[in-house]
Amino acid sequence: MSDLENLLSEDRRFPPSMEFAQAANAQPGMYAEADTDRLGFWERQARELSWAQDWTQVLDWSGAPFARWFVGGRLNVAVNCLDRHVDAGFGDQVAIHFEGEPGDTRTITYAGLLAEVSQAANALTELGVQAGDRVAIYLPMIPEAAVAMLACARIGAPHSVVFGGFSADALSSRIADADAKVVITADGGYRKGGAFALKPAVDEAVEQCPGVEHVLVVRRTGQEVGWTDKDVWWHDVVGRQPSTHTAVAFDAEHPLFILYTSGTTAKPKGILHTTGGYLTQVTFTHRNVFDLKPDTDVYWCTADVGWVTGHSYVVYGPLANRATQVMYEGTPDTPHQGRWWEIVANYGVTILYTAPTAIRTFMKWGEQLPAEHDLSSLRLLGSVGEPINPEAWMWYRRVIGGDRCPIVDTWWQTETGAIMISPLPGVTATKPGSAMRALPGIGANVVDDQGRPVPDGGGGYLVLDQPWPSMLRGIWGDPERYAQTYWSRFDGIYFAGDGAKKDADGDLWLLGRVDDVMNVSGHRISTTEVESALVSHPAVAEAAVVGADDPMTGQAIVAFVIPRGGAPEETDALIAELRAHVATQIGAIAKPRNVFIVQELPKTRSGKIMRRLLKDVAENREVGDTTTLADGSVMSAISGRLAAGGGTGDES
């Protein structure tokens, strides 16, 4: 509650400068315009794109919760991102300034990108990929990732990008669920000063997935790779294709991509996005939330293409708006902790979009690092992925933004496809830590347990009460889970899974997840997913996982594990092994910060694990109400175990 009280007393306001406001793409009238005629508003946004065939209906919601937007319309996403800019005479404009971690660079113009995408589209066609076939993409942050996605979009083959940090197991379950025919990968990539490998994980995954016919391999690092008869080199097959390709238009509801994200069960959900509505909303939000001026801005979104932010705000939104952008392969501290600021200065970045966890890391590293570089090109800053604490917000504004750049804290999800709640940078007087309001054309609210909107000053659950163009069209292969997960908590409205509060002015403050989903460095991981990885280890009888507050990563994964057959002799060795085991099962991002070996878990009389109590312990709080516990002494035993420290299995 004290956090909520603090929010209510936040009285700092940061309106845009007069100069910024006057030149902004989004002007104040946009809210009223959208309120007056919501569908007409979205229809006008859709007209900013190039359509091969007009729609007959803006929204068909008769099959709710399955929406159809721009019914009957036809378009090609890649044509909207590339051909139309080249046709309009912007072929020589830089689309991507690529910077590899080792310092290699590539400058790719719109004409160059179109040629590469055309070649890749021809190559996929040669490999037998047809419209509707799924293609899995498992690549580092290199231009080929964007090329591969756009080539899939161009031929109507939905892509499923799997983050390069995921393990072979995670990759194979995603390939299998989507039944992908082709996998696009690389030998490896560069991270933290060295080459990491991707191909071995693909080899292992493809062995489990007989449906995969070809693996297209980009040579990035030149490291040794194993080779099977399904493997073909990108430079061979793509390289010899013609650099022109005639694209056909697809239905507005043609599937564009599947992206897996964690839900509250151990099985990730394949979130499905389609073509016309998705592109309309990512393009609209990218232009208006980031105030993109295609002729002068240099935009940089630091997200990996493996996450939805990389889909919507590295690939589709920026390219549809003819942005010039920076793409960086590596980590922020390689070879030194000033790397990002060097990049901003070198390329003259004007718009920077990143995550609170990165900002907090830079705060820890100290303000002397950004101060060594000229950041005066920056004119707008964005934040995404988790609630940004007011201290980090203020630091971002002052140290990175030189007290002059508006900050847009953008709330959205894999499921929403595009930004939903955010300031409009030339309109909104922002408050440090608040995402402020639903964008024009978007309906968001905070409701209580019964689904009734709370008054200003109240807290509850964040819901979206109007269908929106880039909304997910379902969960791949599981329509029931879609309806159940998002639309059953409150009748007919979308439940986002987040807690939120309205302040006295009705502005929104996001309070994190209210379900069993953790948010670690802006990445979604479910407690059950990690628990099931832990119990798949032969030494584990039972496991409970909680997300504990962490000053750097937002939340950290803390696991409580009951070993099989009593206390192990080598606790530290087991802990280290279990942490490594989770990394193999899911990926390094899911590795628990702490694993505590306990003899019992707190359970209710009906056998339900009381995670709330474990969270209290993990966050060093006094343990809450234990009266519903079957065995009241369990918590003191666990607290005693934690007080003894450790849990990491090593010195770190």
Ligand code: PRX
């Ligand atoms: O809890 C919210 C948090 O991230 C979740 C969505 O995660 P994902 O689908 O991986 O997409 C992340 C990038 C869009 C949300 O349910 N979240 C995202 N942005 C914010 C946020 N929480 C608070 N403030 C934000 N700006």
